[in-house]
Amino acid sequence: xxxxxxxxxxxxxxxxxxxxxxxxxxxxxxxxxxxxxxxxxxxxxxxxxxxxxxxxxxxxxxxxxxxxxxxxxxxxxxxxxxxxxxxxxxxxxxxxxxxxxxxxxxxxxxxxxxxxxxxxxxxxxxxxxxxxxxxxxxxxxxxxxxxxxxxxxxxxxxxxxxxxxxxxxxxxxxxxxxxxxxxxxxxxxxxxxxxxxxxxxxxxxxxxxxxxxxxxxxxxxxxxxxxxxxxxxxxxxxxxxxxxxxxxxxxxxxxxxxxxxxxxxxxxxxxxxxxxxxxxxxxxxxxxxxxxxxxxxxxxxxxxxxxxxxxxxxxxxxxxxxxxxxxxxxxxxxxxxxxxxxxxxxxxxxxxxxxxxxxxxxxxxxxxxxxxxxxxxxxxxxxxxxxxxxxxxxxxxxxxxxxxxxxxxxxxxxxxxxxxxxxxxxxxxxxxxxxxxxxxxxxxxxxxxxxxxxxxxxxxxxxxxxxxxxxxxxxxxxxxxxxxxxxxxxxxxxxxxxxxxxxxxxxxxxxxxxxxxxxxxxxxxxxxxxxxxxxxxxxxxxxxxxxxxxxxxxxxxxxxxxxxxxxxxxxxxxxxxxxxxxxxxxxxxxxxxxxxxxxxxxxxxxxxxxxxxxxxxxxxxxxxxxxxxxxxxxxxxxxxxxxxxxxxxxxxxxxxxxxxxxxxxxxxxxxxxxxxxxxxxxxxxxxxxxxxxxxxxxxxxxxxxxxxxxxxxxxxxxxxxxxxxxxxxxxxxxxxxxxxxxxxxxxxxxxxxxxxxxxxxxxxxxxxxxxxxxxxxxxxxxxxxxxxxxxxxxxxxxxxxxxxxxxxxxxxxxxxxxxxxxxxxxxxxxxxxxxxxxxxxxxxxxxxxxxxxxxxxxxxxxxxxxxxxxxxxxxxxxxxxxxxxxxxxxxxxxxxxxxxxxxxxxxxxxxxxxxxxxxxxxxx
Numbered sequence: 001x002x003x004x005x006x007x008x009x010x011x012x013x014x015x016x017x018x019x020x021x022x023x024x025x026x027x028x029x030x031x032x033x034x035x036x037x038x039x040x041x042x043x044x045x046x047x048x049x050x051x052x053x054x055x056x057x058x059x060x061x062x063x064x065x066x067x068x069x070x071x072x073x074x075x076x077x078x079x080x081x082x083x084x085x086x087x088x089x090x091x092x093x094x095x096x097x098x099x100x101x102x103x104x105x106x107x108x109x110x111x112x113x114x115x116x117x118x119x120x121x122x123x124x125x126x127x128x129x130x131x132x133x134x135x136x137x138x139x140x141x142x143x144x145x146x147x148x149x150x151x152x153x154x155x156x157x158x159x160x161x162x163x164x165x166x167x168x169x170x171x172x173x174x175x176x177x178x179x180x181x182x183x184x185x186x187x188x189x190x191x192x193x194x195x196x197x198x199x200x201x202x203x204x205x206x207x208x209x210x211x212x213x214x215x216x217x218x219x220x221x222x223x224x225x226x227x228x229x230x231x232x233x234x235x236x237x238x239x240x241x242x243x244x245x246x247x248x249x250x251x252x253x254x255x256x257x258x259x260x261x262x263x264x265x266x267x268x269x270x271x272x273x274x275x276x277x278x279x280x281x282x283x284x285x286x287x288x289x290x291x292x293x294x295x296x297x298x299x300x301x302x303x304x305x306x307x308x309x310x311x312x313x314x315x316x317x318x319x320x321x322x323x324x325x326x327x328x329x330x331x332x333x334x335x336x337x338x339x340x341x342x343x344x345x346x347x348x349x350x351x352x353x354x355x356x357x358x359x360x361x362x363x364x365x366x367x368x369x370x371x372x373x374x375x376x377x378x379x380x381x382x383x384x385x386x387x388x389x390x391x392x393x394x395x396x397x398x399x400x401x402x403x404x405x406x407x408x409x410x411x412x413x414x415x416x417x418x419x420x421x422x423x424x425x426x427x428x429x430x431x432x433x434x435x436x437x438x439x440x441x442x443x444x445x446x447x448x449x450x451x452x453x454x455x456x457x458x459x460x461x462x463x464x465x466x467x468x469x470x471x472x473x474x475x476x477x478x479x480x481x482x483x484x485x486x487x488x489x490x491x492x493x494x495x496x497x498x499x500x501x502x503x504x505x506x507x508x509x510x511x512x513x514x515x516x517x518x519x520x521x522x523x524x525x526x527x528x529x530x531x532x533x534x535x536x537x538x539x540x541x542x543x544x545x546x547x548x549x550x551x552x553x554x555x556x557x558x559x560x561x562x563x564x565x566x567x568x569x570x571x572x573x574x575x576x577x578x579x580x581x582x583x584x585x586x587x588x589x590x591x592x593x594x595x596x597x598x599x600x601x602x603x604x605x606x607x608x609x610x611x612x613x614x615x616x617x618x619x620x621x622x623x624x625x626x627x628x629x630x631x632x633x634x635x636x637x638x639x640x641x642x643x644x645x646x647x648x649x650x651x652x653x654x655x656x657x658x659x660x661x662x663x664x665x666x667x668x669x670x671x672x673x674x675x676x677x678x679x680x681x682x683x684x685x686x687x688x689x690x691x692x693x694x695x696x697x698x699x700x701x702x703x704x705x706x707x708x709x710x711x712x713x714x715x716x717x718x719x720x721x722x723x724x725x726x727x728x729x730x731x732x733x734x735x736x737x738x739x740x741x742x743x744x745x746x747x748x749x750x751x752x753x754x755x756x757x758x759x760x761x762x763x764x765x766x767x768x769x770x771x772x773x774x775x776x777x778x779x780x781x782x783x784x785x786x787x788x789x790x791x792x793x794x795x796x797x798x799x800x801x802x803x804x805x806x807x808x809x810x811x812x813x814x815x816x817x818x819x820x821x822x823x824x825x826x827x828x829x830x831x832x833x834x835x836x837x838x839x840x841x842x843x844x845x846x847x848x849x850x851x852x853x854x855x856x857x858x859x860x861x862x863x864x865x866x867x868x869x870x871x872x873x874x875x876x877x878x879x880x881x882x883x884x885x886x887x888x889x890x891x892x893x894x895x896x897x898x899x900x901x902x903x904x905x906x907x908x909x910x911x912x913x914x915x916x917x918x919x920x921x922x923x924x
Contacts, residue, residue, distance in 0.1 A: 110139045133160075148174070181205070187209060191214065222244040223246065254278050267292075274289060295314070295315045298324065320335065328350070337906075341362060377402070380402070403421070409433060446469070446470070458481065469493060485506065493514045498520045518565065524546045524550070577597055626717075704764075709764060731786060737754075772799075844903070877893070
């Protein structure tokens with residue numbers, strides 16, 4: 001985001017949101033020479049006075065080096081020589097990210113009549129001074145560039161008629177609302193307009209000056225058809241209408257826009273055919289119309305000029321044009337999630353680096369000419385009907401970092417030529433008919449992070465050379481015919497966080513495992529024998545352990561109960577004996593089929609164990625710092641920090657444990673109750689020594705106000721721990737309601753209310769000036785204030801956890817298993833799209849009544865596998881709720897479609913939360 005034009009439009013549509021900055025660079029570049037000359041010139045005394053007044057207001061919120069008597073030498077200030085005298089005057093002013101919120105700053109700004117460029121982006125303004133839009137603001141007359149993006153402005157658009165020279169206007173990432181009718185019609189010099197990321201409604205505005213070059217309106221609530229009047233703007237180079245609610249056919253008049261370079265229509269409800277005139281715009285380099293309802297075939301010649309094409313997640317049909325991959329200069333083509341059939345085109349451009357054809361009905365083989373695509377880095381052909389063997393020619397694509405051929409009908413062995421792909425990070429070949437032994441040459445892929453060969457017909461043993469893959473984080477070999485023992489070299493995979501060897505014919509004992517395993521260890525449905533090794537206690541971050549359906553015997557080690565991250569333990573159908581150790585209440589334990597195993601009371605009915613007998617009282621820690629965040633007098637008068645610390649010294653006050661936190665109930669002297677969340681500073685993932693940053697982040701979060709978000713009220717720091725205080729309104733979690741063994745089935749209206757509340761909270765968090773990303777959104781981290789008022793918890797974790805302390809992999813700490821977006825395996829980044837995926841899983845839990853992982857299968861993957869037809873979709877729904885009435889059934893199907901869009905494999909295909917919220921509202 002915000003990169004220079006040469007590369008800023010490759011990743012996703014949000015890369016356009018700061019487009020007007022380009023014009024700002026032009027202004028600044030043009031003034032550099034003048035600035036160099038004028039920085040030593042005396043400044044107009046009137047302007048010195050104005051800048052001094054301005055600095056006093058700025059310094060209330062931010063540090064600004066104003067010690068020099070010449071304002072032209074201050075950070076963010078550029079001056080130029082006055083034409084009328086020898087004095088320097090302020091020409092460009094950049095106060096971005098200065099934590100400014102006081103609108104009084106606009107008073108001195110309005111007096112800077114020489115100002116040409118003003119950048120106040122990434123601050124906290126909630127309104128703009130009325131004077132700014134009146135004739136008394138002399139600054140407006142000469143202003144050419146205005147950037148107010150990424151603030152908290154939540155008003156209708158003002159009247160900009162008093163800015164006659166304005167060329168660049170960036171109001172993106174605010175909360176402007178209402179229609180855009182005439183407010184921007186009187187700007188004769190406007191070249192670049194960015195209104196993205198607001199709450200604007202109505203028709204797409206078309207009243208601006210016809211010389212407009214850049215129009216960015218993405219992520220709003222504009223509706224209706226794309227107006228034909230837009231095609232009168234013959235100077236347009238960028239047109240971004242993505243992520244709105246536009247409908248209808250797209251006018252096939254793009255030939256009227258001869259200078260258009262980028263056209264983004266993604267994330268709307270557009271229908272009809274892809275405009276064929278796109279092929280005739282010789283300047284067009286990027287076209288994205290993904291996530292719409294387009295039908296028909298793909299126009300021939302569409303990539304003749306376009307370098308980056310994204311038509312994914314529509315309903316396009318027919319055969320892929322034979323020439324779509326051949327043009328010189330072509331970079332990316334994404335046709336994922338359509339209804340395309342026929343063969344893969346056989347002519348490939350030398351410059352093609354990303355090709356995504358997954359989720360269609362393609363047949364035939366992979367052409368051997370794939371070797372011509374020497375620049376290819378990402379190849380995704382999954383979920384098609386491709387046959388034949390994996391071509392040897394793929395070995396010539398030496399830049400491949402991701403190869404996904406999953407869920408096809410490939411057969412035969414994996415070619416040894418695969419070892420030539422030494423840049424490979426992700427290799428997914430699951431759910432095919434591949435056979436033969438697992439190639440030893442795979443151990444040569446030193447960069448490999450994800451290896452999925454599951455659900456094939458591989459035979460032989462797991463090669464011991466697999467221990468050479470030191471960067472491997474996910475290894476999935478389940479559902480094959482592999483035999484022999486687990487090689488000891490497995491323990492050398494020091495980056496491994498997920499290991500699935502289930503449903504094979506493995507024998508021998510359980511070998512030592514990599515201590516960094518954190519999400520899953522599945523050895524189920526094999527022929528393993530012996531006892532559970534004692535060193536399994538060192539897997540301190542492990543969440544799911546499945547040893548079911550083996551020949552294991554002996555007692556269940558008590559050391560397993562010390563695995564603080566464990567959420568699911570499956571020991572079914574072995575020969576275990578003795579007593580089940582006492583586990584935490586949040587651990588889901590299944591021991592069916594072990595007749596000699598009891599629950600510790602002599603019963604063998606597999607009653608879950610509990611917390612009793614686990615850690616006894618802790619000593620009362622000494623408070624280093626206790627700080628109130630809230631200004632609410634009800635809380636400020638009630639909170640007693642010593643009472644909070646006393647409460648956390650006793651495990652009897654624990655009412656909830658999540659992956660990262662423990663919650664205690666603390667009673668204050670006045671009788672009111674508060675929740676106290678404990679964060680252990682000794683955990684390496686928390687930012688030790690960052691207590692100032694910790695306090696600052698909580699202060700920011702404490703100013704948020706939303707009924708569906710748990711907002712911190714205060715915090716306490718001790719030598720070893722940090723504690724955060726909240727209002728105690730805990731009525732359980734969504735997980736408790738859905739999967740806690742309650743006899744009453746939750747009715748659909750309640751489930752819908754829960755879903756809508758969570759969506760409101762997440763939309764609010766993503767819409768903040770600096771979006772709040774959730775590290776771990778799951779049904780375990782959503783609390784109930786009342787049965788119809790869910791609250792998202794753990795909102796601060798993303799701010800206070802240090803990913804660099806997480807064994808080099810964000811996947812080690814990001815999300816609970818089952819909620820982790822698939823792209824985390826190789827991006828290692830928290831994103832809004834990743835949060836949307838996690839929310840989609842929560843939606844699926846509400847729709848199905850099933851947990852996020854069931855019998856080792858992730859709920860999202862299971863649901864997607866059944867989403868192909870209406871009959872199969874019915875199988876996804878919880879019949880206890882869906883069969884109560886036809887209306888409920890219809891609404892649940894509508895919400896299911898929303899959930900499936902949220903868990904789309906491609907991050908770019910997932911809707912933004914603001915759109916999810918709208919769709920949920922419309923499904924009511």
